[in-house]
Amino acid sequence: MSGIGPMYPNEKPENPYVLVSYAGHLLGNYSSRLCAGCGYGIIGHIFTRLFEDEKLDPKLYPLVLGIGCYSQMLLTVHYATQKVLSLHGRAPALATGMKMANPQMKPIIFTGDGDCLGIGGNHFIHTCRRNLDCIILIFNNSIYAMTGGQGAPTTLFGAKSTTTPYKMFENRSDGVKLALAAGATYVARTTVAHPRTFMKYFRKALKHKGTSVIELITPCVTYFGRKNLNNLGAEYLGLKGEKMDTAGKMIDWIKRNSIRVNQAKFMNEEELFNKYIIGEFRYAPDQPEYSDEYAKIQKIARGGI
Amino acid sequence: MxxxxxxxxxxxxxxxxxxxxxxxxxxxxxxxxxxxxxxxxxxxxxxxxxxxxxxxxxxxxxxxxxxxxxxxxxxxxxxxxxxxxxxxxxxxxxxxxxxxxxxxxxxxxxxxxxxxxxxxxxxxxxxxxxxxxxxxxxxxxxxxxxxxxxxxxxxxxxxxxxxxxxxxxxxxxxxxxxxxxxxxxxxxxxxxxxxVIKREIPEDIIGKFSYKDESTGKYIIPKPPIMGTDYCPPMFLSQPHSLEGMPTPKPQIFTEMMIKKITSNIDKIALTDTYKLDDAEIIIIAYGLPVRASYRAVDLARKEGIKVGILRLITIWPFPDEKVKETVKDAKVVIVPELNYTGVIAEQVERVTNLNTPVIRIPNVCEIHHPHDILKVIKEVDK
Amino acid sequence: MTRYEIRVSGFGGQGVITLSKMIIMASSIYEGLAATQTEAYSAAARGGKCWAEVVVELDKNIELIDYPKALKPYDFLIVLSEESANDVKVDFIKDEENTGFLIWDPTTIKKLKVGKKINKVLGIPVQKLAVEKFGNIVFGNSILFGIFTILSGIFSEESALETIKKFVPNSTLDKNLEAFELGKQEAMNFLNKIKEENN
The missing domain is CATH 3.40.50.970 (Thiamin diphosphate (ThDP)-binding fold, Pyr/PP domains)
Structure with a gap:
């Protein structure tokens, strides 16, 4: 990361939250290494904003990042956060160790679709199963963007990527359904096109004691948008022949392609094919939480009960 | 308790x-x-x-x-x-x-x-x-x-x-x-x-976690940082880090740092033990379970007048190069009984001695060395 | 250096491993001798060929046993199952004065093939005795431990009693001590018999 530098040296940040971002704090300016049109800027910004507004204690809310494009969000998140960049897919496991060694903590885990549903699928399932008190944010851009646009477990049917050059023909992995089946107690999905909703969900997750899984649909213009212009599978993606080579068009597509959970109830499988269902899927605040339960075990072991 | x-x-x-x-x-x-x-x-x-x-x-x-x-x-x-x-x-x-x-x-x-x-x-x-x-x-x-x-x-x-x-x-x-x-x-x-060395935040440098010594600017090995306290670097990256704890543009300096922190303290880390080494001509270098059999084999061989001794490696990595070199320099032959076939440590001994001293392996796989296995080899090389 | 090699083999669950642990505890903790114990592990410990081995170093000056596995010929072999009894060969047992004992249990073993070729063989229906006299097969351990204490003589009776106290729950301590006494008696009778035969 030797090339860190201010993007616009003389421009004053318009947004008050830019200065509390890590890059803003270090360099006095907004800086990131994300592509034009990437959704991670929005997410990083919202995270920073919430962190500042909610006055979260950085000592209690450590940030655990997996490997993906979003690792670059290090620069856009709040400067005070204590950050660990973990290995590919292992962020939930690392957070489990942190949480259990210091139960006052509530780790916030940034993971991607390939990170969490691909290589780290097992850790994700078992963290949800334990109902460990943490927040898992899955950023789903339906592509392996950091390595250059390979197909992901979440790549939509018919979409093109460098490893599915003709079209994607595998079934798609659904992070929300997986989290529900595994036993996460707060499960929601939204998109970066709905930032207010994301803030609402994130605030709720901060107050929730248990595993919160929020999947965020985010655009990747560079590798997903540009690849899927007029390809074989375009008809499955609802593209109707238009191009997705700018952020606006992708955001527009995401909006069109996502259906609220209340609406989805009245739709059949065919209509929901390749669509993102957004909304809250489960909120069970009173489920036993792992570190609390372990504290009870410690009490029993000491002869307390 | x-x-x-x-x-x-x-x-x-x-x-x-x-x-x-x-x-x-x-x-x-x-x-x-x-x-x-x-x-x-x-x-x-x-x-x-x-x-x-x-x-x-x-x-x-x-x-x-x-x-x-x-x-x-x-x-x-x-x-x-x-x-x-x-x-x-x-x-x-x-x-x-x-x-x-x-x-x-x-x-x-x-x-x-x-x-x-x-x-x-x-x-x-x-x-x-x-x-x-x-x-x-x-x-x-x-x-x-x-x-x-x-x-x-x-x-x-x-x-x-x-x-x-x-x-x-x-x-x-x-x-x-x-x-x-x-x-x-x-x-x-x-x-x-x-x-026991406890895990605690050092009192004198609270809030100032640093990989470098303030006065000399050189790398030191500080007490482990603790997340959730102020005694913590700005971020933990799974990338080479500089003395400030930031990503470094010069990974070589970092790699050198990582290796030297162990090798420069090898005197304190490399624990060894010796047994009847003073006048030994045949030296057994052993670690782990085969050491037990070696003690007995040496006792038996000494009874027959064979000058044999043991250098026991308690720390095997980092390999105590100097200690082994010093010990085997006058040895006639080195015997390395190991519970594996390749002889990983025997290879290290060969490296240290530049192949000047013959190194005889006693490879045993899944079978613990009996003192007589080692004694037999000692007798053979003594001829 | 005088090694005393002991092997116990039988079904998993007969107390093979417990007995071996009692032997090593009496000889190492209470008698202060160097000793090692190893046992069958995982699947083997539950099947018909469960075994445990103890090596006791009778020389008090030696603190570390050089070779922790028991070596054939054994000083003391106890077989409790048909499968393990079938494996026994004549050269498994030391043929020396005061040592080289083979104990087998007719309750679970129909016939010990090598029985006649070994000098000091004691066939005693430990499991049957345990059930008939004390009501539970677990007391067979204490009987065997009594037999071992007398025949081997590597640790004192006090050490053996201490070990029993450590191993069994208080509620069954009296019965276990009785069983131990029974084992001792059987062993003494056996020793007398050998003496007579020799004379």
Whole structure:
């Protein structure tokens, strides 16, 4: 990361939250290494904003990042956060160790679709199963963007990527359904096109004691948008022949392609094919939480009960 | 009750190791059951909650080692125990731990391989893995106990090494040693407490975690940082870090730093022991279980007037180059009995001696050396 | 250096491993001798060929046993199952004065093939006795431990009693001590018999 530098040296940040971002704090300016049109800027910004507004204690809310494009969000998140960049897919496991060694903590885990549903699928399932008190944010851009646009477990049917050059023909992995089946107690999905909703969900997750899984649909213009212009599978993606080579068009597509959970109830499988269902899927605040339960075990072991 | 009352106990090797870890201040154990190391997780699942610690059975080995590292980051003394297949899975994270300079202890109860192998047979076939586990270049410390008593004692030493040098420290056990029952003398609580280096924020530099010495600007090995306190670098990246804890544009400096922090302290790390070495012409270099047989073989050979002695390696990695070179310089021949076929340590001896001294291997796979095996070789080379 | 090699084999669950642990505890903790014990592990410990081995170093000056496995010929072999009895060969047992004992249990073993070729063989229906006299098969351990204490003589009776106290729950201590006495009696009778035969 030797090339860190201010993007616009003389421009004053318009947004008050830019200065509390890590890059803003270090360099006095907004800086990131994300592509034009990437959704991670929005997410990083919202995270920073919430962190500042909610006055979260950085000592209690450590940030655990997996490997993906979003690792670059290090620069856009709040400067005070204590950050660990973990290995590919292992962020939930690392957070489990942190949480259990210091139960006052509530780790916030940034993971991607390939990170969490691909290589780290097992850790994700078992963290949800334990109902460990943490927040898992899955950023789903339906592509392996950091390595250059390979197909992901979440790549939509018919979409093109460098490893599915003709079209994607595998079934798609659904992070929300997986989290529900595994036993996460707060499960929601939204998109970066709905930032207010994301803030609402994130605030709720901060107050929730248990595993919160929020999947965020985010655009990747560079590798997903540009690849899927007029390809074989375009008809499955609802593209109707238009191009997705700018952020606006992708955001527009995401909006069109996502259906609220209340609406989805009245739709059949065919209509929901390749669509993102957004909304809250489960909120069970009173489920036993792992570190609390372990504290009870410690009490029993000491002869307390 | 963290410390067992002083006294003599009959203990299985795996249990002795677990008790040693508890005495050293273990707070977090993350593991996955694998023969022959299962007794460790079984024992600690019962014992750790009693002392306010956490023992977690994770979903797989990858998760257990990552949880161990997470726990170590927030200030717990953490360890895991596994066997060959487990360590093979964990290598990626071991290299990350070395990179982040996270202290933790790793007990490898070795079993026969490759593949599933014979799960209850001792075979020192992970020695190379314990030195080179993971991508990247780094140095680790590996200790080789030979009895249940030493499993207890050396585990405490291992935790101290981990705290001091902030690197993964391996304890090289094996299927036979792990399941051996022997008497273990547990020292008094006061004695143990005096030995153990605690994980705490150093009082004099609160709030100023730094990898460099303020006055000289050179790299020092600071006490381990603790996340969730002010004594913590701005970020932990699984990338080479500079003295400020930021990503470094010059990885070579970092790599040098990582290797030198161990090699420059080799006098303190490389523990060795000698037996009847003063006038020895034939030298046995051994570690782990074969040392036991070697003692007896030397006694028997001395009775017949053969001048033979033992250099015992308690620390096998980093390999004590100077010590071995010094010891074998006048030797007629070096015998290295090992519980593996290749002779990993024999290779190291050959490297150190520049092939000037003949090195004779006694390779045994899944079969412990009998004193007479070694005596036979001693007699042969003495002719 | 005088090694005393002991092997116990039988079904998993007969107390093979417990007995071996009692032997090593009496000799190492209470008698202060160096000793090691190893046992069958995982699947083997539950099947018909469960075994445990103890090596005791009778020389008090030696603190570390150089070779922790028991070596053939054994000083003391106890077989409790048909499968393990079939494996026994004549050269498994030391043929020396005061040592080299083979104990087998007719309750579970129909016929010991090598029985006639070995000098000091004691066939005693331990499991049957345990059930008939004490009501539970677990007391067979204490009977065998009594036999071992007398025949081997590597640790004192006090050490043996201490070990029993450590191993069994208080509620069954009296019965276990009775069983131990029974074992002792059987062993003494056996020793007298051998003496007579020799004379």
């Amino acid at each position: 963290r410390f067992m009352p002083e006294g003599k106990y009959l203990m299985m090797g795996n249990i002795a190791m677990s008790e040693g870890a508890l005495a050293a201040g273990l707070n977090f154990f993350g593991g996955y059951p694998i023969t022959p190391s299962t007794e460790v997780i079984e024992h600690l699942a019962a014992r750790l909650p009693q002392v306010g610690g956490v023992c977690m059975q994770m979903e797989d080995e990858l998760a257990s080692i990552n949880a161990v590292i997470g726990a170590s980051l927030v200030g717990a003394k953490a360890m895991t125990a596994t066997s060959g297949p487990g360590i093979a899975l964990m290598t990626e994270t071991i290299s990350m731990a070395a990179n982040l300079e996270i202290p933790f202890v790793f007990c490898d109860v070795q079993r026969n391989g490759p593949g599933t192998g014979y799960v209850t047979e001792p075979h020192h076939n992970d020695i190379g893995l314990m030195r080179f586990a993971g991508n990247g270049e780094f140095q680790v410390i590996t200790l080789a106990p030979m009895s249940c008593q030493e499993l207890y004692d050396l585990t405490i030493v291992a935790f101290n090494f981990a705290e001091t040098y902030r690197c993964p420290v391996f304890i090289m056990s094996d299927a036979y040693l792990g399941h051996l029952h022997e008497v273990v003398k547990i020292p008094s609580k006061e004695k143990v407490e005096k030995m």
